[in-house]
Amino acid sequence: MQKNTLTRFLLVVALFLGQFTFASDTEKEAGEHGKDLKTEIKEYISHHLQDAHDFSLFSYTKENGEHKYVGFPLPVILWDNGLKVFSSSKFHHGETLAEIDGNYYKLYHSKIYKTDAEGTIHYDEEHHATNVKPLDFSITKNVVMIIVTGLLMLWLFTSLARSYAKNNGVPTGVGRFFEPIVLYVRDDIARPNIGEKRYKKYMPFLLTIFFFIWFLNMFGLTPLGINVTGNIAITVSLAIMTFLITNFTGTKDYWMHQFNPLGDTMPWYAKIPLYIILIPIEILGLFIKPFSLLIRLYANMQAGHIVLMSLIGLMFIFKSWLGSPLSFGLAFAISLIEVLVALLQAYIFTMLSALYFGFASEEHEHDHEAEVAH
Amino acid sequence: MAKLLEEFSLGLFFWQTLLFGLLLFLMWKFAWKPILKAVNDREDGIKDALAAAEDAKKEMQNVTADSEKLLKEARAEREAMLKEAREIKDKIVADAKEQAQVEGDKLVKQAQATIESEKKAAVADIKAQVANLSVDIAEKVIKEELSDKKRQLKLVDDMLGDIKLN
Numbered sequence: 194m195q196k197n198t199l200t201r202f203l204l205v206v207a208l209f210l211g212q213f214t215f216a217s218d219t220e221k222e223a224g225e226h227g228k229d230l231k232t233e234i235k236e237y238i239s240h241h242l243q244d245a246h247d248f249s250l251f252s253y254t255k256e257n258g259e260h261k262y263v264g265f266p267l268p269v270i271l272w273d274n275g276l277k278v279f280s281s282s283k284f285h286h287g288e289t290l291a292e293i294d295g296n297y298y299k300l301y302h303s304k305i306y307k308t309d310a311e312g313t314i315h316y317d318e319e320h321h322a323t324n325v326k327p328l329d330f331s332i333t334k335n336v337v338m339i340i341v342t343g344l345l346m347l348w349l350f351t352s353l354a355r356s357y358a359k360n361n362g363v364p365t366g367v368g369r370f371f372e373p374i375v376l377y378v379r380d381d382i383a384r385p386n387i388g389e390k391r392y393k394k395y396m397p398f399l400l401t402i403f404f405f406i407w408f409l410n411m412f413g414l415t416p417l418g419i420n421v422t423g424n425i426a427i428t429v430s431l432a433i434m435t436f437l438i439t440n441f442t443g444t445k446d447y448w449m450h451q452f453n454p455l456g457d458t459m460p461w462y463a464k465i466p467l468y469i470i471l472i473p474i475e476i477l478g479l480f481i482k483p484f485s486l487l488i489r490l491y492a493n494m495q496a497g498h499i500v501l502m503s504l505i506g507l508m509f510i511f512k513s514w515l516g517s518p519l520s521f522g523l524a525f526a527i528s529l530i531e532v533l534v535a536l537l538q539a540y541i542f543t544m545l546s547a548l549y550f551g552f553a554s555e556e557h558e559h560d561h562e563a564e565v566a567h
Numbered sequence: 568m569a570k571l572l573e574e575f576s577l578g579l580f581f582w583q584t585l586l587f588g589l590l591l592f593l594m595w596k597f598a599w600k601p602i603l604k605a606v607n608d609r610e611d612g613i614k615d616a617l618a619a620a621e622d623a624k625k626e627m628q629n630v631t632a633d634s635e636k637l638l639k640e641a642r643a644e645r646e647a648m649l650k651e652a653r654e655i656k657d658k659i660v661a662d663a664k665e666q667a668q669v670e671g672d673k674l675v676k677q678a679q680a681t682i683e684s685e686k687k688a689a690v691a692d693i694k695a696q697v698a699n700l701s702v703d704i705a706e707k708v709i710k711e712e713l714s715d716k717k718r719q720l721k722l723v724d725d726m727l728g729d730i731k732l733n
Contacts, residue, residue: 244579321573329578336582343590350598357605362612375602396603397595405587425571426579430587
Protein backbone atom coordinates (compact mmCIF):
# COMPACT_ATOMS: atom_id res chain seq x y z
CA MET A 194 0.00 0.00 0.00
CA GLN A 195 2.69 2.43 1.04
CA LYS A 196 4.78 1.51 -1.93
CA ASN A 197 1.83 2.20 -4.24
CA THR A 198 1.29 5.63 -2.74
CA LEU A 199 4.96 6.41 -3.14
CA THR A 200 4.94 5.30 -6.76
CA ARG A 201 1.92 7.44 -7.43
CA PHE A 202 3.54 10.43 -5.79
CA LEU A 203 6.68 9.98 -7.84
CA LEU A 204 4.58 9.72 -10.99
CA VAL A 205 2.87 12.97 -10.24
CA VAL A 206 6.18 14.65 -9.50
CA ALA A 207 7.64 13.29 -12.72
CA LEU A 208 4.64 14.55 -14.65
CA PHE A 209 5.08 18.04 -13.34
CA LEU A 210 8.84 18.06 -13.66
CA GLY A 211 8.30 17.17 -17.28
CA GLN A 212 5.94 20.06 -17.73
CA PHE A 213 8.44 22.29 -15.97
CA THR A 214 11.18 21.46 -18.42
CA PHE A 215 8.96 22.50 -21.28
CA ALA A 216 8.08 25.64 -19.50
CA SER A 217 11.57 26.60 -18.43
CA ASP A 218 12.66 26.14 -22.00
CA THR A 219 10.07 28.67 -23.01
CA GLU A 220 11.26 31.21 -20.52
CA LYS A 221 14.85 31.14 -21.63
CA GLU A 222 14.00 31.30 -25.28
CA ALA A 223 11.86 34.26 -24.49
CA GLY A 224 14.73 36.09 -22.91
CA GLU A 225 16.95 35.35 -25.83
CA HIS A 226 14.69 36.36 -28.65
CA GLY A 227 13.52 39.33 -26.71
CA LYS A 228 9.93 38.34 -27.21
CA ASP A 229 7.13 38.90 -24.78
CA LEU A 230 6.88 36.03 -22.29
CA LYS A 231 3.13 35.64 -22.86
CA THR A 232 3.54 35.40 -26.63
CA GLU A 233 6.32 32.93 -26.12
CA ILE A 234 4.18 30.72 -23.91
CA LYS A 235 1.34 30.93 -26.40
CA GLU A 236 3.65 29.89 -29.21
CA TYR A 237 5.06 27.12 -27.12
CA ILE A 238 1.60 25.77 -26.40
CA SER A 239 0.53 25.91 -30.03
CA HIS A 240 3.80 24.22 -30.95
CA HIS A 241 3.14 21.49 -28.44
CA LEU A 242 -0.36 20.89 -29.76
CA GLN A 243 1.00 20.21 -33.22
CA ASP A 244 2.68 17.17 -34.56
CA ALA A 245 6.49 17.20 -34.65
CA HIS A 246 9.08 15.75 -36.97
CA ASP A 247 11.40 14.81 -34.14
CA PHE A 248 10.78 13.22 -30.76
CA SER A 249 12.11 15.78 -28.32
CA LEU A 250 11.90 14.95 -24.65
CA PHE A 251 13.11 18.35 -23.43
CA SER A 252 15.52 21.09 -24.37
CA TYR A 253 17.57 23.66 -22.51
CA THR A 254 19.94 26.50 -23.22
CA LYS A 255 23.56 26.38 -22.17
CA GLU A 256 25.44 29.22 -20.53
CA ASN A 257 26.82 30.31 -23.88
CA GLY A 258 23.36 30.56 -25.35
CA GLU A 259 23.53 27.30 -27.34
CA HIS A 260 20.31 25.25 -27.52
CA LYS A 261 20.53 21.66 -26.43
CA TYR A 262 17.74 19.31 -27.43
CA VAL A 263 17.32 15.97 -25.76
CA GLY A 264 15.39 13.50 -27.89
CA PHE A 265 15.84 11.70 -31.14
CA PRO A 266 15.20 12.55 -34.77
CA LEU A 267 12.58 10.71 -36.84
CA PRO A 268 12.59 9.77 -40.50
CA VAL A 269 11.12 12.30 -42.91
CA ILE A 270 9.40 10.82 -45.94
CA LEU A 271 8.44 13.27 -48.68
CA TRP A 272 6.85 12.77 -52.05
CA ASP A 273 8.15 15.55 -54.25
CA ASN A 274 8.66 14.19 -57.77
CA GLY A 275 9.98 11.00 -56.24
CA LEU A 276 10.30 9.55 -52.80
CA LYS A 277 12.73 11.37 -50.52
CA VAL A 278 13.66 9.84 -47.20
CA PHE A 279 16.00 11.51 -44.75
CA SER A 280 16.46 12.06 -41.04
CA SER A 281 14.76 14.99 -39.40
CA SER A 282 18.06 15.82 -37.73
CA LYS A 283 18.92 17.62 -40.97
CA PHE A 284 16.50 20.37 -40.02
CA HIS A 285 18.23 20.97 -36.68
CA HIS A 286 14.84 21.72 -35.17
CA GLY A 287 13.93 24.19 -37.85
CA GLU A 288 17.15 26.14 -37.58
CA THR A 289 18.67 24.97 -40.86
CA LEU A 290 17.46 23.95 -44.31
CA ALA A 291 17.62 20.37 -45.44
CA GLU A 292 19.12 19.95 -48.87
CA ILE A 293 18.01 16.75 -50.61
CA ASP A 294 18.80 16.07 -54.27
CA GLY A 295 19.20 19.77 -54.96
CA ASN A 296 15.91 20.72 -53.34
CA TYR A 297 15.72 22.79 -50.17
CA TYR A 298 13.19 22.09 -47.49
CA LYS A 299 12.43 24.19 -44.48
CA LEU A 300 10.63 23.20 -41.29
CA TYR A 301 8.34 26.08 -40.48
CA HIS A 302 5.67 25.85 -37.78
CA SER A 303 5.98 22.07 -37.77
CA LYS A 304 5.28 21.84 -41.49
CA ILE A 305 7.76 21.18 -44.27
CA TYR A 306 7.92 23.74 -47.10
CA LYS A 307 9.97 23.72 -50.25
CA THR A 308 12.14 26.81 -50.40
CA ASP A 309 15.02 28.31 -52.31
CA ALA A 310 18.59 28.00 -51.10
CA GLU A 311 18.16 30.88 -48.66
CA GLY A 312 15.07 29.43 -47.05
CA THR A 313 12.77 32.33 -47.94
CA ILE A 314 9.17 31.87 -46.91
CA HIS A 315 6.60 33.81 -48.94
CA TYR A 316 3.49 34.99 -47.19
CA ASP A 317 0.05 36.01 -48.34
CA GLU A 318 -1.74 38.95 -46.80
CA GLU A 319 -3.02 36.83 -43.86
CA HIS A 320 0.57 35.84 -43.02
CA HIS A 321 0.12 32.29 -44.29
CA ALA A 322 3.08 30.68 -45.96
CA THR A 323 2.47 30.21 -49.68
CA ASN A 324 5.47 28.02 -50.43
CA VAL A 325 4.92 24.63 -52.00
CA LYS A 326 4.22 21.91 -49.45
CA PRO A 327 5.47 18.53 -50.64
CA LEU A 328 3.33 15.51 -49.68
CA ASP A 329 4.58 14.65 -46.24
CA PHE A 330 4.37 11.02 -45.17
CA SER A 331 6.95 11.37 -42.42
CA ILE A 332 7.07 9.14 -39.42
CA THR A 333 6.24 11.97 -37.07
CA LYS A 334 6.02 11.96 -33.30
CA ASN A 335 2.33 11.11 -33.50
CA VAL A 336 2.99 8.22 -35.88
CA VAL A 337 5.61 6.91 -33.46
CA MET A 338 3.11 7.15 -30.62
CA ILE A 339 0.47 5.35 -32.69
CA ILE A 340 2.96 2.55 -33.30
CA VAL A 341 3.98 2.47 -29.62
CA THR A 342 0.35 2.37 -28.52
CA GLY A 343 -0.44 -0.32 -31.07
CA LEU A 344 2.47 -2.46 -29.87
CA LEU A 345 1.48 -1.90 -26.25
CA MET A 346 -2.09 -2.96 -26.99
CA LEU A 347 -0.95 -5.98 -28.94
CA TRP A 348 1.36 -7.02 -26.12
CA LEU A 349 -1.20 -6.44 -23.37
CA PHE A 350 -4.12 -8.15 -25.02
CA THR A 351 -2.36 -11.05 -26.68
CA SER A 352 -0.85 -11.83 -23.29
CA LEU A 353 -4.34 -11.64 -21.80
CA ALA A 354 -5.56 -14.00 -24.51
CA ARG A 355 -2.68 -16.37 -23.80
CA SER A 356 -3.29 -16.27 -20.07
CA TYR A 357 -6.80 -17.63 -20.68
CA ALA A 358 -5.41 -20.59 -22.55
CA LYS A 359 -2.66 -21.21 -19.98
CA ASN A 360 -4.72 -20.67 -16.87
CA ASN A 361 -7.95 -22.42 -17.77
CA GLY A 362 -10.07 -19.36 -18.49
CA VAL A 363 -8.84 -17.21 -15.63
CA PRO A 364 -6.81 -14.12 -16.48
CA THR A 365 -3.51 -13.46 -14.76
CA GLY A 366 -1.39 -10.40 -14.15
CA VAL A 367 -2.37 -7.18 -15.87
CA GLY A 368 -5.23 -9.00 -17.61
CA ARG A 369 -7.09 -8.97 -14.31
CA PHE A 370 -7.28 -5.21 -14.69
CA PHE A 371 -8.20 -5.14 -18.36
CA GLU A 372 -10.68 -8.01 -18.47
CA PRO A 373 -13.42 -6.11 -16.61
CA ILE A 374 -12.96 -3.19 -19.02
CA VAL A 375 -13.29 -5.50 -22.02
CA LEU A 376 -16.43 -6.94 -20.43
CA TYR A 377 -17.70 -3.45 -19.70
CA VAL A 378 -17.34 -2.49 -23.37
CA ARG A 379 -19.18 -5.65 -24.32
CA ASP A 380 -21.95 -5.62 -21.71
CA ASP A 381 -22.58 -1.91 -21.23
CA ILE A 382 -21.61 -0.36 -24.55
CA ALA A 383 -22.11 -2.93 -27.31
CA ARG A 384 -24.97 -5.07 -26.04
CA PRO A 385 -27.49 -2.39 -25.02
CA ASN A 386 -26.80 -0.14 -28.03
CA ILE A 387 -26.48 -2.69 -30.82
CA GLY A 388 -28.59 -5.54 -29.55
CA GLU A 389 -27.96 -9.05 -28.36
CA LYS A 390 -28.09 -10.63 -31.82
CA ARG A 391 -25.80 -8.39 -33.80
CA TYR A 392 -23.29 -6.90 -31.36
CA LYS A 393 -20.66 -9.57 -31.91
CA LYS A 394 -19.43 -8.45 -35.32
CA TYR A 395 -18.80 -4.91 -34.04
CA MET A 396 -16.90 -5.97 -30.91
CA PRO A 397 -13.35 -5.97 -32.36
CA PHE A 398 -13.74 -2.45 -33.72
CA LEU A 399 -15.33 -1.09 -30.55
CA LEU A 400 -12.70 -2.65 -28.29
CA THR A 401 -9.82 -1.52 -30.47
CA ILE A 402 -11.09 2.02 -30.77
CA PHE A 403 -11.83 2.26 -27.05
CA PHE A 404 -8.41 1.17 -25.89
CA PHE A 405 -6.66 3.03 -28.71
CA ILE A 406 -8.25 6.35 -27.78
CA TRP A 407 -7.93 5.76 -24.07
CA PHE A 408 -4.25 4.82 -24.19
CA LEU A 409 -3.38 7.71 -26.49
CA ASN A 410 -5.32 10.13 -24.27
CA MET A 411 -3.38 8.83 -21.27
CA PHE A 412 -0.08 9.17 -23.15
CA GLY A 413 -1.12 12.77 -23.78
CA LEU A 414 -1.02 13.37 -20.04
CA THR A 415 2.58 12.23 -19.69
CA PRO A 416 5.32 14.84 -19.80
CA LEU A 417 6.39 13.54 -23.22
CA GLY A 418 4.27 16.26 -24.78
CA ILE A 419 2.18 14.03 -27.00
CA ASN A 420 -1.10 15.17 -28.46
CA VAL A 421 -2.26 12.42 -30.80
CA THR A 422 -6.00 12.29 -30.10
CA GLY A 423 -6.09 16.08 -30.11
CA ASN A 424 -4.97 16.06 -33.72
CA ILE A 425 -7.65 16.59 -36.33
CA ALA A 426 -6.15 14.10 -38.81
CA ILE A 427 -6.39 11.31 -36.24
CA THR A 428 -9.97 12.03 -35.22
CA VAL A 429 -11.00 12.39 -38.87
CA SER A 430 -9.54 8.98 -39.60
CA LEU A 431 -11.29 7.40 -36.62
CA ALA A 432 -14.61 9.03 -37.44
CA ILE A 433 -14.38 7.95 -41.09
CA MET A 434 -13.97 4.36 -39.95
CA THR A 435 -17.07 4.60 -37.79
CA PHE A 436 -18.88 6.22 -40.74
CA LEU A 437 -17.84 3.50 -43.17
CA ILE A 438 -18.69 0.66 -40.82
CA THR A 439 -22.05 2.25 -40.01
CA ASN A 440 -23.07 2.60 -43.62
CA PHE A 441 -21.60 -0.62 -44.95
CA THR A 442 -23.36 -2.69 -42.33
CA GLY A 443 -26.59 -0.74 -42.72
CA THR A 444 -29.65 -2.92 -43.22
CA LYS A 445 -32.55 -2.37 -45.60
CA ASP A 446 -34.53 -0.87 -42.75
CA TYR A 447 -31.76 1.63 -42.09
CA TRP A 448 -31.69 2.86 -45.67
CA MET A 449 -35.48 2.87 -45.81
CA HIS A 450 -35.37 5.12 -42.79
CA GLN A 451 -32.93 7.43 -44.54
CA PHE A 452 -34.91 7.83 -47.75
CA ASN A 453 -38.44 7.11 -46.63
CA PRO A 454 -38.54 8.24 -43.00
CA LEU A 455 -42.33 8.47 -42.75
CA GLY A 456 -42.96 4.99 -44.12
CA ASP A 457 -46.61 4.05 -44.75
CA THR A 458 -48.05 6.66 -42.41
CA MET A 459 -49.37 8.84 -45.26
CA PRO A 460 -49.98 8.70 -49.05
CA TRP A 461 -47.06 9.39 -51.38
CA TYR A 462 -48.36 12.75 -52.67
CA ALA A 463 -48.54 14.04 -49.09
CA LYS A 464 -45.00 12.95 -48.46
CA ILE A 465 -43.46 14.85 -51.39
CA PRO A 466 -43.44 18.34 -49.87
CA LEU A 467 -42.23 16.95 -46.53
CA TYR A 468 -39.49 14.93 -48.12
CA ILE A 469 -38.06 17.93 -49.89
CA ILE A 470 -36.98 19.02 -46.42
CA LEU A 471 -36.75 15.71 -44.60
CA ILE A 472 -34.52 13.73 -46.91
CA PRO A 473 -31.74 16.35 -47.11
CA ILE A 474 -31.84 16.55 -43.31
CA GLU A 475 -31.57 12.77 -43.01
CA ILE A 476 -28.68 12.67 -45.46
CA LEU A 477 -26.97 15.54 -43.67
CA GLY A 478 -27.48 13.59 -40.45
CA LEU A 479 -25.43 10.72 -41.88
CA PHE A 480 -22.42 13.01 -42.05
CA ILE A 481 -23.11 15.09 -38.98
CA LYS A 482 -22.96 12.03 -36.73
CA PRO A 483 -19.33 11.11 -37.45
CA PHE A 484 -18.45 14.79 -37.74
CA SER A 485 -19.66 15.40 -34.19
CA LEU A 486 -17.55 12.43 -33.10
CA LEU A 487 -14.38 13.81 -34.60
CA ILE A 488 -14.89 17.35 -33.39
CA ARG A 489 -15.82 16.23 -29.87
CA LEU A 490 -12.70 14.15 -29.38
CA TYR A 491 -10.44 16.71 -31.04
CA ALA A 492 -11.82 19.68 -29.13
CA ASN A 493 -11.84 17.94 -25.76
CA MET A 494 -8.28 16.77 -25.96
CA GLN A 495 -7.05 20.00 -27.49
CA ALA A 496 -8.81 22.07 -24.83
CA GLY A 497 -7.49 19.91 -22.03
CA HIS A 498 -3.94 20.35 -23.21
CA ILE A 499 -4.35 24.09 -23.70
CA VAL A 500 -5.82 24.60 -20.24
CA LEU A 501 -3.23 22.46 -18.53
CA MET A 502 -0.29 24.07 -20.29
CA SER A 503 -1.68 27.57 -19.84
CA LEU A 504 -1.96 27.00 -16.11
CA ILE A 505 1.61 25.79 -16.01
CA GLY A 506 2.63 28.78 -18.11
CA LEU A 507 0.91 31.06 -15.60
CA MET A 508 3.45 30.02 -12.99
CA PHE A 509 6.15 31.76 -14.99
CA ILE A 510 4.07 34.81 -15.61
CA PHE A 511 3.14 35.26 -11.96
CA LYS A 512 6.57 34.44 -10.56
CA SER A 513 5.27 35.15 -7.10
CA TRP A 514 4.85 33.13 -3.94
CA LEU A 515 1.12 33.47 -4.19
CA GLY A 516 0.37 33.09 -7.88
CA SER A 517 2.67 30.27 -8.79
CA PRO A 518 1.56 27.79 -6.11
CA LEU A 519 -2.00 28.69 -6.95
CA SER A 520 -1.58 27.89 -10.62
CA PHE A 521 0.38 24.79 -9.63
CA GLY A 522 -2.57 23.63 -7.55
CA LEU A 523 -4.97 24.42 -10.35
CA ALA A 524 -2.82 22.58 -12.88
CA PHE A 525 -2.73 19.61 -10.52
CA ALA A 526 -6.51 19.61 -10.18
CA ILE A 527 -6.99 19.97 -13.94
CA SER A 528 -4.59 17.15 -14.69
CA LEU A 529 -6.61 14.91 -12.36
CA ILE A 530 -9.74 15.90 -14.24
CA GLU A 531 -7.91 15.22 -17.49
CA VAL A 532 -7.29 11.64 -16.37
CA LEU A 533 -11.04 11.30 -16.10
CA VAL A 534 -11.62 13.09 -19.40
CA ALA A 535 -9.17 10.72 -21.10
CA LEU A 536 -11.34 7.78 -20.13
CA LEU A 537 -14.59 9.63 -20.68
CA GLN A 538 -13.76 10.66 -24.23
CA ALA A 539 -12.73 7.12 -25.13
CA TYR A 540 -16.02 5.92 -23.62
CA ILE A 541 -18.11 8.52 -25.47
CA PHE A 542 -16.48 7.83 -28.83
CA THR A 543 -16.99 4.09 -28.43
CA MET A 544 -20.48 4.47 -27.01
CA LEU A 545 -21.67 6.77 -29.83
CA SER A 546 -20.06 4.53 -32.46
CA ALA A 547 -21.96 1.62 -30.95
CA LEU A 548 -25.14 3.67 -31.00
CA TYR A 549 -24.71 4.47 -34.71
CA PHE A 550 -23.97 0.80 -35.45
CA GLY A 551 -27.11 -0.04 -33.53
CA PHE A 552 -29.19 2.30 -35.70
CA ALA A 553 -27.61 0.92 -38.85
CA SER A 554 -28.06 -2.75 -38.07
CA GLU A 555 -31.52 -2.43 -36.58
CA GLU A 556 -34.30 -4.46 -38.14
CA HIS A 557 -37.78 -3.28 -37.34
CA GLU A 558 -40.16 -6.01 -36.34
CA HIS A 559 -43.26 -3.94 -37.17
CA ASP A 560 -42.26 -3.70 -40.85
CA HIS A 561 -42.44 -7.46 -41.18
CA GLU A 562 -45.81 -7.48 -39.48
CA ALA A 563 -47.00 -4.86 -41.98
CA GLU A 564 -45.84 -7.05 -44.87
CA VAL A 565 -47.72 -9.99 -43.47
CA ALA A 566 -50.84 -7.84 -43.04
CA HIS A 567 -50.77 -6.85 -46.72
CA MET B 568 -12.61 25.85 -39.77
CA ALA B 569 -9.77 27.25 -41.89
CA LYS B 570 -7.44 26.60 -38.97
CA LEU B 571 -8.68 23.05 -38.74
CA LEU B 572 -8.10 22.50 -42.44
CA GLU B 573 -4.65 23.97 -42.13
CA GLU B 574 -3.87 21.71 -39.21
CA PHE B 575 -5.04 18.64 -41.10
CA SER B 576 -2.04 16.62 -42.14
CA LEU B 577 -2.59 14.17 -44.95
CA GLY B 578 0.51 12.21 -44.02
CA LEU B 579 -0.66 11.70 -40.47
CA PHE B 580 -4.10 10.80 -41.72
CA PHE B 581 -2.55 8.23 -44.04
CA TRP B 582 -0.43 6.67 -41.32
CA GLN B 583 -3.24 6.69 -38.79
CA THR B 584 -5.63 4.95 -41.18
CA LEU B 585 -3.04 2.40 -42.24
CA LEU B 586 -1.72 1.68 -38.77
CA PHE B 587 -5.14 1.62 -37.17
CA GLY B 588 -6.39 -0.73 -39.84
CA LEU B 589 -3.41 -2.99 -39.24
CA LEU B 590 -3.89 -2.76 -35.47
CA LEU B 591 -7.57 -3.55 -35.83
CA PHE B 592 -6.79 -6.61 -37.91
CA LEU B 593 -4.07 -7.89 -35.58
CA MET B 594 -6.10 -7.26 -32.44
CA TRP B 595 -9.10 -8.94 -34.02
CA LYS B 596 -7.10 -11.99 -34.95
CA PHE B 597 -4.80 -12.39 -31.98
CA ALA B 598 -6.46 -10.65 -29.08
CA TRP B 599 -10.19 -9.99 -29.23
CA LYS B 600 -11.19 -13.24 -30.84
CA PRO B 601 -9.48 -15.50 -28.27
CA ILE B 602 -10.37 -13.17 -25.39
CA LEU B 603 -14.05 -12.96 -26.25
CA LYS B 604 -14.14 -16.67 -26.94
CA ALA B 605 -12.53 -17.50 -23.62
CA VAL B 606 -14.88 -15.17 -21.77
CA ASN B 607 -17.89 -16.60 -23.58
CA ASP B 608 -16.78 -20.14 -22.91
CA ARG B 609 -16.33 -19.32 -19.27
CA GLU B 610 -19.76 -17.74 -19.06
CA ASP B 611 -21.33 -20.69 -20.84
CA GLY B 612 -19.50 -22.99 -18.45
CA ILE B 613 -20.92 -21.13 -15.47
CA LYS B 614 -24.39 -21.19 -16.98
CA ASP B 615 -24.12 -24.93 -17.69
CA ALA B 616 -22.83 -25.62 -14.20
CA LEU B 617 -25.72 -23.69 -12.68
CA ALA B 618 -28.22 -25.52 -14.88
CA ALA B 619 -26.65 -28.84 -13.95
CA ALA B 620 -26.85 -27.97 -10.26
CA GLU B 621 -30.51 -27.05 -10.70
CA ASP B 622 -31.16 -30.35 -12.49
CA ALA B 623 -29.37 -32.28 -9.79
CA LYS B 624 -31.47 -30.54 -7.18
CA LYS B 625 -34.65 -31.42 -9.03
CA GLU B 626 -33.53 -35.01 -9.46
CA MET B 627 -32.72 -35.18 -5.77
CA GLN B 628 -36.19 -33.94 -4.98
CA ASN B 629 -37.68 -36.52 -7.32
CA VAL B 630 -35.66 -39.27 -5.71
CA THR B 631 -36.75 -38.19 -2.24
CA ALA B 632 -40.36 -38.06 -3.34
CA ASP B 633 -40.07 -41.49 -4.94
CA SER B 634 -38.52 -43.07 -1.89
CA GLU B 635 -41.18 -41.56 0.33
CA LYS B 636 -43.85 -42.93 -1.94
CA LEU B 637 -42.21 -46.35 -1.89
CA LEU B 638 -42.00 -46.27 1.88
CA LYS B 639 -45.66 -45.38 2.13
CA GLU B 640 -46.62 -48.17 -0.22
CA ALA B 641 -44.53 -50.68 1.69
CA ARG B 642 -46.13 -49.60 4.94
CA ALA B 643 -49.61 -49.95 3.49
CA GLU B 644 -48.77 -53.37 2.07
CA ARG B 645 -47.41 -54.57 5.40
CA GLU B 646 -50.56 -53.42 7.13
CA ALA B 647 -52.72 -55.18 4.59
CA MET B 648 -50.71 -58.37 4.96
CA LEU B 649 -50.94 -58.29 8.73
CA LYS B 650 -54.68 -57.74 8.56
CA GLU B 651 -55.13 -60.64 6.19
CA ALA B 652 -53.02 -62.90 8.36
CA ARG B 653 -55.11 -62.01 11.38
CA GLU B 654 -58.28 -62.78 9.49
CA ILE B 655 -56.93 -66.13 8.30
CA LYS B 656 -55.85 -67.01 11.82
CA ASP B 657 -59.26 -66.17 13.20
CA LYS B 658 -60.98 -68.19 10.54
CA ILE B 659 -58.72 -71.20 11.08
CA VAL B 660 -59.31 -71.10 14.80
CA ALA B 661 -63.06 -70.77 14.31
CA ASP B 662 -63.12 -73.63 11.81
CA ALA B 663 -61.08 -75.85 14.08
CA LYS B 664 -63.36 -75.16 16.97
CA GLU B 665 -66.45 -76.00 14.94
CA GLN B 666 -64.97 -79.15 13.54
CA ALA B 667 -63.88 -80.27 16.98
CA GLN B 668 -67.38 -79.65 18.28
CA VAL B 669 -68.93 -81.72 15.50
CA GLU B 670 -66.44 -84.54 15.91
CA GLY B 671 -66.90 -84.57 19.66
CA ASP B 672 -70.65 -84.69 19.36
CA LYS B 673 -70.39 -87.53 16.90
CA LEU B 674 -68.06 -89.51 19.21
CA VAL B 675 -70.32 -88.96 22.18
CA LYS B 676 -73.36 -90.18 20.19
CA GLN B 677 -71.49 -93.22 18.97
CA ALA B 678 -70.36 -94.00 22.47
CA GLN B 679 -73.87 -93.63 23.76
CA ALA B 680 -75.21 -95.92 21.03
CA THR B 681 -72.52 -98.53 21.75
CA ILE B 682 -73.21 -98.35 25.45
CA GLU B 683 -76.91 -98.74 24.78
CA SER B 684 -76.47 -101.78 22.55
CA GLU B 685 -73.89 -103.32 24.92
CA LYS B 686 -76.29 -102.82 27.76
CA LYS B 687 -79.10 -104.44 25.82
CA ALA B 688 -76.90 -107.38 24.89
CA ALA B 689 -75.75 -107.77 28.48
CA VAL B 690 -79.30 -107.66 29.79
CA ALA B 691 -80.38 -110.19 27.17
CA ASP B 692 -77.46 -112.42 28.07
CA ILE B 693 -78.21 -112.16 31.78
CA LYS B 694 -81.81 -112.95 31.09
CA ALA B 695 -80.85 -115.99 29.08
CA GLN B 696 -78.42 -117.18 31.73
CA VAL B 697 -80.97 -116.53 34.43
CA ALA B 698 -83.51 -118.49 32.40
CA ASN B 699 -81.08 -121.36 31.90
CA LEU B 700 -80.08 -121.27 35.54
CA SER B 701 -83.69 -121.20 36.52
CA VAL B 702 -84.46 -124.08 34.26
CA ASP B 703 -81.48 -126.06 35.69
CA ILE B 704 -82.46 -125.22 39.19
CA ALA B 705 -86.01 -125.97 38.41
CA GLU B 706 -84.96 -129.27 36.89
CA LYS B 707 -82.94 -130.22 39.95
CA VAL B 708 -85.61 -129.01 42.31
CA ILE B 709 -88.23 -130.64 40.30
CA LYS B 710 -86.26 -133.90 40.30
CA GLU B 711 -85.89 -133.73 44.04
CA GLU B 712 -89.28 -132.37 44.83
CA LEU B 713 -90.96 -134.64 42.51
CA SER B 714 -89.93 -137.43 44.68
CA ASP B 715 -92.22 -136.11 47.33
CA LYS B 716 -95.56 -134.91 46.12
CA LYS B 717 -96.16 -132.53 48.86
CA ARG B 718 -92.90 -131.03 48.58
CA GLN B 719 -93.34 -130.76 44.89
CA LEU B 720 -96.37 -128.73 45.23
CA LYS B 721 -94.86 -126.58 47.96
CA LEU B 722 -91.86 -125.96 45.83
CA VAL B 723 -93.92 -124.96 42.89
CA ASP B 724 -95.73 -122.56 45.03
CA ASP B 725 -92.57 -121.07 46.52
CA MET B 726 -90.92 -120.78 43.22
CA LEU B 727 -93.77 -119.10 41.66
CA GLY B 728 -93.83 -116.76 44.57
CA ASP B 729 -90.16 -115.97 44.09
CA ILE B 730 -90.57 -115.24 40.45
CA LYS B 731 -93.30 -112.84 41.28
CA LEU B 732 -90.92 -111.08 43.65
CA ASN B 733 -88.36 -110.74 40.95
